[in-house]
Amino acid sequence: MNVQDLIGGLLGLVLTLAVFSYLLGDNALFRLAVHIFIGMSAAYVTVVVAYNILWPRLLRPVLQAGGWDLVLAVVPLILSILLFARLVPRYSILSSPVLSFIVGVGAAAAVGGAVFGVLLPQSSATINLFDLQSAREMGKDSSLLLANSSLILVGTLSSLAYFHFGVRAKPGTKPARAAWLEWLSQVGKGFIVIAFGMIFAGVYAAALAALIERLSSMTRFIYSLFGG
Amino acid sequence: MAVILCPFCARENDDEREICQYCQARLKPIQIDSESPGGIPGLPQVPAQGVFDENESGPGLTDRQQPPAEIPAKHASEPESSDWLAGFRGQISTQDLSARELPIENSQPPASKRSDLDAQADEGSDFLDFPVDAGMGMDGSTDSLLLSRIFGDDLPAGPSSQAGEPGFQDRPHNFPIDQAEFAGEIPAEPAQDPGPGKPAGADELSWLRDLQSQFHEPEDLSAGEQEEGWLDAGQLDPGYSTVDGERLPDWVEEISARPLDGEKSSITADPASTDLPAWLDSIRSPATPQNILDIPPDFRGQVEIAGPLAGLQGILPAEPEISLGRKGAAYSETLPVSEAHRLQAEIFNQVIQSEGKNRPLPDRYLVTSQKIMRLAIACIIFLAVLVPVFSLQYLELVPAITPGEVLAASQIVNSIGNAAPVLIAVEYDPGFSGEMDAALAAVMDHLMIQGAFLVFISTNSSGPMQAERILELSNQVGTHQYASGADGSDYLNLGFISGGMAGVRNFAQNPRAASALDLTTSPAWDHPALVNVAAINDFSAIIVASESYEKARLWIEQVTPILQGTPLVVVSSAQSAPLLRPYYDASPQQVQGLVSGVIGSVHYAQAIGRRGIAHIYWPSFNSGLLAALILIVVGGGANAMMTLVSAQDGRRKGGKQV
Numbered sequence: 001m002n003v004q005d006l007i008g009g010l011l012g013l014v015l016t017l018a019v020f021s022y023l024l025g026d027n028a029l030f031r032l033a034v035h036i037f038i039g040m041s042a043a044y045v046t047v048v049v050a051y052n053i054l055w056p057r058l059l060r061p062v063l064q065a066g067g068w069d070l071v072l073a074v075v076p077l078i079l080s081i082l083l084f085a086r087l088v089p090r091y092s093i094l095s096s097p098v099l100s101f102i103v104g105v106g107a108a109a110a111v112g113g114a115v116f117g118v119l120l121p122q123s124s125a126t127i128n129l130f131d132l133q134s135a136r137e138m139g140k141d142s143s144l145l146l147a148n149s150s151l152i153l154v155g156t157l158s159s160l161a162y163f164h165f166g167v168r169a170k171p172g173t174k175p176a177r178a179a180w181l182e183w184l185s186q187v188g189k190g191f192i193v194i195a196f197g198m199i200f201a202g203v204y205a206a207a208l209a210a211l212i213e214r215l216s217s218m219t220r221f222i223y224s225l226f227g228g
Numbered sequence: 229m230a231v232i233l234c235p236f237c238a239r240e241n242d243d244e245r246e247i248c249q250y251c252q253a254r255l256k257p258i259q260i261d262s263e264s265p266g267g268i269p270g271l272p273q274v275p276a277q278g279v280f281d282e283n284e285s286g287p288g289l290t291d292r293q294q295p296p297a298e299i300p301a302k303h304a305s306e307p308e309s310s311d312w313l314a315g316f317r318g319q320i321s322t323q324d325l326s327a328r329e330l331p332i333e334n335s336q337p338p339a340s341k342r343s344d345l346d347a348q349a350d351e352g353s354d355f356l357d358f359p360v361d362a363g364m365g366m367d368g369s370t371d372s373l374l375l376s377r378i379f380g381d382d383l384p385a386g387p388s389s390q391a392g393e394p395g396f397q398d399r400p401h402n403f404p405i406d407q408a409e410f411a412g413e414i415p416a417e418p419a420q421d422p423g424p425g426k427p428a429g430a431d432e433l434s435w436l437r438d439l440q441s442q443f444h445e446p447e448d449l450s451a452g453e454q455e456e457g458w459l460d461a462g463q464l465d466p467g468y469s470t471v472d473g474e475r476l477p478d479w480v481e482e483i484s485a486r487p488l489d490g491e492k493s494s495i496t497a498d499p500a501s502t503d504l505p506a507w508l509d510s511i512r513s514p515a516t517p518q519n520i521l522d523i524p525p526d527f528r529g530q531v532e533i534a535g536p537l538a539g540l541q542g543i544l545p546a547e548p549e550i551s552l553g554r555k556g557a558a559y560s561e562t563l564p565v566s567e568a569h570r571l572q573a574e575i576f577n578q579v580i581q582s583e584g585k586n587r588p589l590p591d592r593y594l595v596t597s598q599k600i601m602r603l604a605i606a607c608i609i610f611l612a613v614l615v616p617v618f619s620l621q622y623l624e625l626v627p628a629i630t631p632g633e634v635l636a637a638s639q640i641v642n643s644i645g646n647a648a649p650v651l652i653a654v655e656y657d658p659g660f661s662g663e664m665d666a667a668l669a670a671v672m673d674h675l676m677i678q679g680a681f682l683v684f685i686s687t688n689s690s691g692p693m694q695a696e697r698i699l700e701l702s703n704q705v706g707t708h709q710y711a712s713g714a715d716g717s718d719y720l721n722l723g724f725i726s727g728g729m730a731g732v733r734n735f736a737q738n739p740r741a742a743s744a745l746d747l748t749t750s751p752a753w754d755h756p757a758l759v760n761v762a763a764i765n766d767f768s769a770i771i772v773a774s775e776s777y778e779k780a781r782l783w784i785e786q787v788t789p790i791l792q793g794t795p796l797v798v799v800s801s802a803q804s805a806p807l808l809r810p811y812y813d814a815s816p817q818q819v820q821g822l823v824s825g826v827i828g829s830v831h832y833a834q835a836i837g838r839r840g841i842a843h844i845y846w847p848s849f850n851s852g853l854l855a856a857l858i859l860i861v862v863g864g865g866a867n868a869m870m871t872l873v874s875a876q877d878g879r880r881k882g883g884k885q886v
């Protein structure tokens with residue numbers, strides 16, 4: 001074991017135990033470990049952005065380019081500098097066009113992706129579940145596929161019905177959903193509970209995997225430290 | 229016995245009574261004896277026929293029609309009538325006074341106004357008709373006026389009228405002509421000194437005669453010259469004062485001279501102190517307007533000095549009390565707070581003061597039930613994870629059936645040829661590397677076995693570092709040794725792409741322009757394996773490794789609309805797998821393969837016949853899941869038992885059921 005591995009292993013062991021000390025309650029060791037992680041993350045992000053973005057994509061083209069390339073390279077630099085105007089309220093309006101451009105592009109990408117990447121394909125997929133002819137052509141059992149498709153359809157509709165809280169108010173009566181909608185929402189609640197149970201199991205499995213990885217790493221280090 | 233019907237309350241009274249025993253209204257008219265000193269010559273006594281019973285003849289009129297030779301000046305003002313009638317008289321006079329829009333303060337109009345009034349009189353306006361026809365009674369007296377108002381047209385005319393004898397002018401006046409009533413009409417001339425040898429009343433009545441000529445009794449005017457002496461100034465009631473030629477009754481002067489906040493009036497404003505009839509007092513509600521409105525006592529004695537109710541006392545204020553010119557009330561500087569308010573203010577003050585003070589932290593108990601529970605659960609899970617140390621071999625059994633999504637992913641990777649470019653998006657944080665490394669290592673191992681050219685990219689700042697780490701771990705699993713270098717490099721780390729969603733979209737549309745340099749800032753696309761890669765569809769496969777559903781969805785949303793036949797495989801954490809499953813189950817599929825968590829990695833390695841990192845974790849993972857299952861079952865059962873026990877206790881004690 002070289003020195004680098006020894007220092008890294010020791011740091012990992014100590015910081016892991018510091019985080020585990022939270023089992024005894026909030027303490028200085030835990031806070032120290034958290035602060036170290038936050039500081040390291042921020043520093044690492046800064047280095048990555050400076051090394052991967054600012055220098056190769058912003059500054060170096062300005063320094064190395066010429067002619068029209070220089071003009072094109074200066075534009076991002078100017079826009080980036082204008083963002084700093086946000087720090088001075090008097091000149092903050094100078095950064096508005098840049099921010100507007102960023103927000104507009106982000107919104108367009110988000111809306112376009114949501115509509116064409118999720119909404120329409122998922123709606124189409126739900127409809128196509130009942131394409132039994134294609135299922136037969138693919139050699140699938142149509143009755144089983146129909147049952148599966150029906151279950152998915154009921155789950156989808158009932159889950160959507162559960163989140164429908166609109167009621168038509170009538171004077172003198174307590175606002176309530178229609179009976180059939182209430183029944184459907186109760187079915188949807190069952191589907192949602194099952195989904196949440198799956199998510200909880202997944203969260204526990206992920207945390208358990210992380211714990212196993214840490215314990216495995218610690219035991220390996222200790223074994224290598226004392227057992228050679 | 230004959231009875232008399234009260235004209236006011238219509239109740240029967242003994243005929244001997246002059247005043248109604250119920251409402252105290254006068255039952256018999258005032259009998260003014262012309263022979264008596266108080267009698268007024270020429271006063272026609274009105275027989276109130278409607279008042280008396282049929283059996284009773286009214287008082288004889290013929291004997292009283294003869295006016296006395298002269299009128300004692302003071303008799304007219306002497307209260308021969310009762311007090312209640314005097315009160316009515318005063319009210320009527322005051323109302324009539326105000327009806328002519330003559331405030332008491334202005335009861336002495338200036339000369340200009342008098343001239344205007346004269347002009348109006350000359351024009352014969354209707355304004356002057358009122359005092360003669362309606363303002364006075366049929367005999368010109370106030371009592372008759374009152375009776376005429378009570379009985380209306382039923383009141384018989386006076387004998388003089390009936391006889392066609394002196395009408396207006398020859399009616400003697402047992403009550404002084406209300407100067408206020410005629411204040412607006414009486415010009416100043418009568419107050420002027422008459423000429424020598426000429427009766428004062430002659431000039432004074434010249435204007436009145438002019439007016440009379442415009443009325444319907446010109447003959448009475450001429451005939452009245454002989455009786456005009458009854459209007460002589462010398463015979464006028466000395467109770468009138470003359471100011472600037474205007475004569476005002478004493479009571480008006482008293483009202484005018486009375487200060488607002490002043491003294492007790494002769495007319496008591498307070499109903500409680502008024503000498504009310506018994507019947508009225510019995511039905512009078514204790515909640516008088518004064519009580520309701522809480523009129524100050526000093527206001528009750530106030531006399532109205534303006535408006536139609538001028539001269540009356542005890543009038544309810546028409547305006548808010550605040551608008552009256554009074555001395556402002558003195559208020560205490562100390563707020564009147566109740567005891568509850570004081571306590572609340574004290575508590576609030578203490579809270580504010582305690583904000584600036586350092587308070588000792590509450591005692592921390594080293595051992596609490598929550599802490600014990602937490603430690604117990606942690607110990608159980610730790611023990612469960614460490615159990616594989618004792619070589620429980622049966623926990624190492626792996627499932628024989630491979631899930632379809634894992635099998636599809638392995639088939640996709642299996643179809644990738646040697647040196648085929650594969651894009652791998654490493655989108656997880658170091659905190660999830662324990663699970664994600666295990667999941668991705670199996671796929672990476674397979675890709676390395678296939679000899680694919682790996683291209684790493686990430687929208688996460690820690691992604692490039694994670695890519696290097698997973699590559700190192702994968703190298704440890706198998707015999708393959710992927711390395712990066714100028715010569716014969718096996719992978720390319722494009723590093724971090726900024727812009728988030730827009731950056732991914734930009735990269736999907738034009739990878740070369742979006743990420744021209746690799747992690748070492750060297751030109752990225754010069755490698756022979758990437759020569760033919762100009763778009764994202766030129767990759768053999770795209771693998772997205774993310775612990776977060778949002779990051780995986782970002783790639784699915786931005787890339788799948790562009791992809792044309794290029795498979796997309798997602799390696800995810802177990803917590804996001806249920807949310808990503810619909811993309812795999814969709815038809816057409818948006819995700820062609822899905823490997824999630826340790827379980828997916830084990831399945832994947834099992835499918836390709838390898839043992840990866842996940843197999844190292846697998847025994848501990850199984851025992852940990854089993855421990856969690858036991859804890860959930862035991863904890864849930866214990867909770868249910870406690871609930872049942874507490875419910876039984878509640879029923880036994882008669883308390884509220886749980």
